[in-house]
Amino acid sequence: MSAVIESHNHDDHHHGPAKGLTRWLYTTNHKDIGSLYLWFSFAMFLIGGAMAMVIRAELFQPGMQIVEPEFYNQMLTLHGLIMVFGAVMPAFVGLANWLVPMMVGAPDMALPRMNNLSFWILPFAFFILLSSLFMEGGAPNFGWTFYAPLSTTYAPPSVTFFIFAVHIMGASSIMGSINVIVTIMNMRAPGMTLMKMPLFVWSWLITAYLLIAVMPVLAGAVTMMLMDIHFGTSFFNAAGGGDPVLFQHIFWFFGHPEVYIMILPAFGIASHIIETFSRKQLFGYASMVWAMASIAILSFVVWAHHMFTVGLPLAAELFFMWATMLIAVPTGVKVFNWVTTMFKGSITYETPMLFAIAFVVLFTIGGFSGLMLAITPADFQYHDTYFVVAHFHYVLVPGSIFSIMAAVYYWIPKWTGNMYDERLGKLHFWLSFIGVNVTFFPQHWIGLAGMPRRIPDYALQFADWNMISSVGAFLFGASQILFLFIVVKTVMGGKKATPEVWEGSRGLEWTVESPAPYHTFTTPPKVS
Amino acid sequence: MSYQKYYVPEESKFPIYIATALFLLVMGAAGTINDLGKPDSNSVYILYSGFAVFAVTLYFWFRAVIREHIAGLDSAQLQKSFVFGMGWFIFSEVMFFAAFFGALFYVRNFSVPWLGGDGEKGLANMLWEGFEASWPVMSTPDAGSAFVLADKSMSWPGWGDALKWLPMWNTIVLLSSSVTVHFAHLALKNDNKKSFNTWLGITVTLALIFVGLQAAEYYEAYAHYGLTLNSGIYGSTFFMLTGFHGFHVMMGGFMLAVMLSRSVFYNHFDPHNHFGFEAASWYWHFVDVVWVMLFLFVYIL
Numbered sequence: 164m165s166a167v168i169e170s171h172n173h174d175d176h177h178h179g180p181a182k183g184l185t186r187w188l189y190t191t192n193h194k195d196i197g198s199l200y201l202w203f204s205f206a207m208f209l210i211g212g213a214m215a216m217v218i219r220a221e222l223f224q225p226g227m228q229i230v231e232p233e234f235y236n237q238m239l240t241l242h243g244l245i246m247v248f249g250a251v252m253p254a255f256v257g258l259a260n261w262l263v264p265m266m267v268g269a270p271d272m273a274l275p276r277m278n279n280l281s282f283w284i285l286p287f288a289f290f291i292l293l294s295s296l297f298m299e300g301g302a303p304n305f306g307w308t309f310y311a312p313l314s315t316t317y318a319p320p321s322v323t324f325f326i327f328a329v330h331i332m333g334a335s336s337i338m339g340s341i342n343v344i345v346t347i348m349n350m351r352a353p354g355m356t357l358m359k360m361p362l363f364v365w366s367w368l369i370t371a372y373l374l375i376a377v378m379p380v381l382a383g384a385v386t387m388m389l390m391d392i393h394f395g396t397s398f399f400n401a402a403g404g405g406d407p408v409l410f411q412h413i414f415w416f417f418g419h420p421e422v423y424i425m426i427l428p429a430f431g432i433a434s435h436i437i438e439t440f441s442r443k444q445l446f447g448y449a450s451m452v453w454a455m456a457s458i459a460i461l462s463f464v465v466w467a468h469h470m471f472t473v474g475l476p477l478a479a480e481l482f483f484m485w486a487t488m489l490i491a492v493p494t495g496v497k498v499f500n501w502v503t504t505m506f507k508g509s510i511t512y513e514t515p516m517l518f519a520i521a522f523v524v525l526f527t528i529g530g531f532s533g534l535m536l537a538i539t540p541a542d543f544q545y546h547d548t549y550f551v552v553a554h555f556h557y558v559l560v561p562g563s564i565f566s567i568m569a570a571v572y573y574w575i576p577k578w579t580g581n582m583y584d585e586r587l588g589k590l591h592f593w594l595s596f597i598g599v600n601v602t603f604f605p606q607h608w609i610g611l612a613g614m615p616r617r618i619p620d621y622a623l624q625f626a627d628w629n630m631i632s633s634v635g636a637f638l639f640g641a642s643q644i645l646f647l648f649i650v651v652k653t654v655m656g657g658k659k660a661t662p663e664v665w666e667g668s669r670g671l672e673w674t675v676e677s678p679a680p681y682h683t684f685t686t687p688p689k690v691s
Numbered sequence: 692m693s694y695q696k697y698y699v700p701e702e703s704k705f706p707i708y709i710a711t712a713l714f715l716l717v718m719g720a721a722g723t724i725n726d727l728g729k730p731d732s733n734s735v736y737i738l739y740s741g742f743a744v745f746a747v748t749l750y751f752w753f754r755a756v757i758r759e760h761i762a763g764l765d766s767a768q769l770q771k772s773f774v775f776g777m778g779w780f781i782f783s784e785v786m787f788f789a790a791f792f793g794a795l796f797y798v799r800n801f802s803v804p805w806l807g808g809d810g811e812k813g814l815a816n817m818l819w820e821g822f823e824a825s826w827p828v829m830s831t832p833d834a835g836s837a838f839v840l841a842d843k844s845m846s847w848p849g850w851g852d853a854l855k856w857l858p859m860w861n862t863i864v865l866l867s868s869s870v871t872v873h874f875a876h877l878a879l880k881n882d883n884k885k886s887f888n889t890w891l892g893i894t895v896t897l898a899l900i901f902v903g904l905q906a907a908e909y910y911e912a913y914a915h916y917g918l919t920l921n922s923g924i925y926g927s928t929f930f931m932l933t934g935f936h937g938f939h940v941m942m943g944g945f946m947l948a949v950m951l952s953r954s955v956f957y958n959h960f961d962p963h964n965h966f967g968f969e970a971a972s973w974y975w976h977f978v979d980v981v982w983v984m985l986f987l988f989v990y991i992l
Contacts, residue, residue, distance in 0.1 A: 181701075181702060185702075186702075188704075188707045189702040189703055189704055189706075189707065190702060191699060191700050191701065191702060191703055192699075269697075270696075270697050270699055271697070271699045273769075273772040273775075273776070274772060274776055275699050275700060275703075276700060276703045276705060276706055276752075277706070277776075279703065279706035279707070280705075280706035280709055280710055283706055283707050283710035284710050284713060287710055287711070287713065287714035290714075291714070291717065291718065291721075320725050323721040323724050323725045324717075324718075324721045324725075326721070327717035327718075327720055327721045328717065330717065331713050331714075331717055334713070337780075337783050340779075341775075341776050341779045341780060341783075342776075344775070344779055345772045345775040345776050345779070348775055349768060349771050349772050349775055350697070350768070350772075375779055375782055375783045375786070376782075376783075376786050377786070378783070378786075379783045379784070379786040379787035379789075379790065380786055380787070380789065380790040380793075382787055382790075383787055383789075383790025383791055383794075384790060386931075387790075387791075387794065387931070389724070390920070390927070390931065393724050393727065394920050395837075395919075395920050395921035396920050396921075396926070396927035396930075396931065397831070397838075397923050397924045397926075397927050398794060398924070398927055398928075398931075401802070401806060401815070401818060401832060402819075402831065402832055402833035402835070402837065402838075403831045403832070403833070403837070403838055403923035403924050403927070404798065404802070404803050404806065404828040404831050404832060404923045404924030404925070405798060405802065405923075405924045405927065406797070406798065406801075406802035408802070409794055409797050409798065409802060412793075412797060413790055413793065413794065416790075416793070474812060476810075476811040476812060477811065682699075685696065
């Protein structure tokens with residue numbers, strides 16, 4: 164691969180960022196907007212994390228110690244909503260903003276002004292969501308899945324604000340995804356065919372497609388809620404001929420692809436990092452692409468595995484069980500390829516690689532517990548227990564979140580021009596790794612032993628493991644302060660990074676200097 | 692290699708204004724809805740101010756894009772971005788309607804028959820014994836005071852009364868408008884401006900007629916049929932599907948009207964370069980296809 168970096172000859176008057184605060188308000192630059200997304204996501208990660216700390220503090224011992232049950236429910240709901248819509252998704256969009264134009268050799272995102280709009284909707288949306296804590300009746304308290312009738316008939320008045328916040332978040336996601344797709348389809352450098360695209364770009368192309376397909380369905384679901392609550396319709400009311408189960412169908416038709424929206428970009432990130440630090444070409448590039456595409460397509464036909472105990476016809480129970488298990492096949496292909504890439508590689512264990520390997524191992528654990536949950540008769544036992552909590556936290560925390568952290572360590576030298584502190588990075592990794600496993604592994608056991616999820620108090624026999632889980636959570640939470648410190652330290656200074664940054668790095672983004680210039684490819688590079 | 696620079700505006704104030712407008716709009720809307728029946732609520736003014744900022748900013752934003760186009764700032768590649776962008780936007784709209792069509796499919800094929808005692812989950816009939824499933828659901832399972840039961844539905848009246856049936860006229864009007872907008876497009880490609888303006892004018896008129904007929908139908912429903920949002924699941928699906936469609940007709944009609952005025956007053960389009968109009972016409976065809984689905988699944992079947 165070769166790149167022509169042409170700059171500074173005919174457009175000297177505008178190649179740097181604007182000065183002052185308005186730079187961030189008015190910017191159309193994909194790097195500025197990427198940074199905004201990433202910082203916003205980090206702020207939400209800390210707020211949502213603080214709520215998790217409240218939850219774990221209450222669960223430290225049986226009995227009610229710290230919060231009222233009503234407030235506990237609000238913490239639980241907001242924790243889920245903020246982590247899903249405020250932390251994980253914006254972090255991936257931020258990474259896409261920073262990386263996709265550089266990886267495909269584009270001057271910027273395809274629709275730069277709309278890009279700015281996609282971001283600036285988010286702070287408003289989350290201001291509305293968080294302000295509901297101070298409204299009459301409190302914040303939403305029905306869980307992040309907001310099942311009717313908890314979210315309709317029995318919801319606090321703030322649900323109306325929640326509904327509209329979801330609407331504008333959805334608009335933000337749809338615009339962001341359109342931007343990503345158009346950038347990838349239309350702005351690739353000459354010679355970069357689809358099957359030569361970096362896997363992170365592939366993963367985002369598929370993710371963006373999923374987002375455009377399901378965010379409008381979520382908008383439909385909350386609109387029906389709004390109408391049921393305030394305008395007398397009967398969508399989720401059996402008395403009028405509707406069905407509360409209809410809500411679950413619509414929600415999970417959105418919700419299951421949403422789960423993959425939060426993991427596919429992680430697959431892309433892991434592929435890049437494992438390739439680099441194994442100093443080998445990635446094993447099975449084409450099968451990686453097909454695996455992601457298969458996972459995305461299958462994600463539309465598995466939604467009811469979240470609803471096995473709600474009373475589905477037998478044929479539906481069987482269909483959704485088998486369809487769900489089928490996803491293990493492409494996922495297995497990916498794990499196989501990552502392991503095979505590492506096989507006989509000259510591996511070094513820098514912080515991004517540690518996070519990436521932990522991602523592969525721990526995500527696979529989450530995948531296996533997912534397979535257990537997919538077995539319909541077994542799920543009748545596991546449903547709504549802490550086993551489910553352990554499962555989805557394993558795929559989201561050491562899955563999605565570890566991949567985001569890996570990506571930050573991997574690309575931050577390119578973003579800032581400075582190397583992060585390797586010793587602190589490794590410390591952060593080991594603290595997080597131990598913290599996450601101590602928090603979530605015991606939850607498998609208390610779940611199998613029968614502890615239900617979403618309760619502030621529990622029976623005495625679950626006490627020991629809950630206490631250990633809470634200790635792990637405090638460790639994990641505290642070690643993220645270290646992460647913040649490391650990132651700020653790297654932004655402020657550090658050892659200067661070379662253009663390649665890593666010995667085995669491949670891809671267009673490593674051909675430009677570090678930090679990457681404000682406008683990367685005003686003329687597209689040639690890709691051979 | 693010939694290369695035309697991709698236009699990236701340096702900075703823009705439009706997005707932050709739109710984001711602020713959306714914030715005001717949704718705060719105002721949520722506040723207004725929560726305060727329904729409270730006369731001293733001020734939320735509606737927040738809603739109005741949000742709408743005003745939204746409309747004004749959109750006007751200036753589109754004006755800026757049009758001016759950039761006329762100044763020749765946009766390359767062929769950028770125009771392709773607009774084409775792709777519009778296509779994917781329409782796909783997202785399709786999925787929005789899919790949620791409501793999916794809900795209709797589910798209640799008609801599963802939940803209503805189950806409530807009536809049919810099928811694998813017919814046990815649900817024990818909730819309201821004696822409820823008999825039918826579509827349209829004229830008598831809700833719980834016929835309590837929460838529901839205003841309709842006397843008459845909007846369904847197909849049989850061939851004898853087909854021409855007295857408003858939805859039939861709506862269908863004729865909307866399908867014709869898809870044809871007329873296509874004729875307008877052909878005229879534009881042949882560089883016949885006068886014919887373009889005429890056909891586009893006819894299309895906008897048909898859009899207005901459709902909205903008028905739809906309003907008449909809603910009046911009929913509320914005033915004479917007793918069919919309202921409170922009539923149970925039939926009224927819910929009927930009004931939400933046709934209502935969102937009607938709203939999209941208004942948006943599409945507005946877009947076409949803007950294109951008409953751009954053509955009549957500013958002579959904006961030329962035979963090879965008129966994506967603004969094309970985008971609006973795609974949207975119009977999309978709205979038309981949704982109506983065909985509605986006609987089939989909400990009215991006829």
